Amino acid sequence: MRATRTLAALDEIGAGDHVCQLLNPSDDVMDRSRAFIADGALFGDKVVIVGRVPQAPGDLASRVLDPARLRDSLLAAVRREAASAEREGYRSLRVFHHVTSDGSAQEAEQLLRSELDLEEFAAGSGAVVVCAYSGADWAASTLDKVRCVHPHHLGSRPASPAFQVYRTAKDGWTLNGVVDADGATAFGAILRTLLQQTVTVRLLCHALDFFDAAGMSALSDAARCLPDRKVVLEGTNETVRLAWELSGFADPSIPVVMAP
Template identity: 60%
Template structure:
């Protein structure tokens, strides 16, 4: 069972991990991530570097060169590109795929929703394929709401955990997403953005909430709004405690026009 956790160093990255690494202003992805790339040669993994500075592409003698992907020059989606590399890695005899993604605001110019969707795609890809994905962000380059959205869909982080938001949404099975932590007014906007992206790509979104510690009125309102985002979709909440179920009813959200099913 996949679980959220913090990593002391990049040496602890395992198969299926989707890791968020926040850089200091003066740091580069290469400086902080060189060990992650070098471990690819050590363990026989195919290394793919997306948008990172060249310093992280240095390799040990007699080892395969990393594949470099410039997101600005992709004709299709990043997900399609990494899936192709995963297929090639199996044929080429590599153990697994190891992806370093350095996301810079000046390179992408992307809308926050497309940024979030790309991270959800990579989260699903890592969980389903066993690939190791390390995403690096420099917080000074991003507005706080966008950074909140992308960090909350990384179940793993290296070093200190981002202070906000206080919840994580991550893939734990076919069609299942686990919600862990606290969803209050500080994280409601990010939670709503995640759900809108999920319902846009699935007829039924199943959220496993056994590890949800607290869910306030702002979070419930964000859930209801996201569920109504597309009228033909449904959100199923599993594992919600009795307090959450009661508050949902008392808040007036247990209505036919809100396509949410909450079960124990």
């Protein structure tokens, strides 16, 4: 069973980890890439570096995947690399993703979709994926969203967000923590992104403590954002179910199922 963890260093990562690393301004991405490669070599893993590295040194160039030059999605590219690693006799795949901004209007939405894809990939394949963000290059609201879909955290602000959504079962996602006014916008965006890919989103909520009014509104609005979609919350506690009912959300017109 995957579980959330806060890491002190890259050498603490394990199979299937999807890590959000927030970089300090002084952090050198090339140095961190080399350290990541060295750790991979110790364990017999194949390592790829994802990012825009126009003048990568020779020892890194052969390992770099430039997102701007991929013929299809990043998810498809890392799946090919994982299959290649297996054929070549490596134990597994390690991906160091230096996430940079392209300045597009759709960037935040596309980034969240990509991170959810990578989370599902890591959980299903056992690959290690580290996504490194420079805090100075990203809006705080964007970082809030992407931090919520990484079960593992490392860096200058390693504390976990108030809630997290991460893959734990073949057909489900775990939701833990508290979804309140501070996290409602991020939660709604995550749910809408998941609902664009599947008719029913199943959330395992055994470690969900509470929704406040803003969190419940975000859940309701997201569930109704597309026709014929549904959100099923399994393992909710009595407090969560009672708050949902007393707030008037237990309505047949709202495609949300709350189950103990």
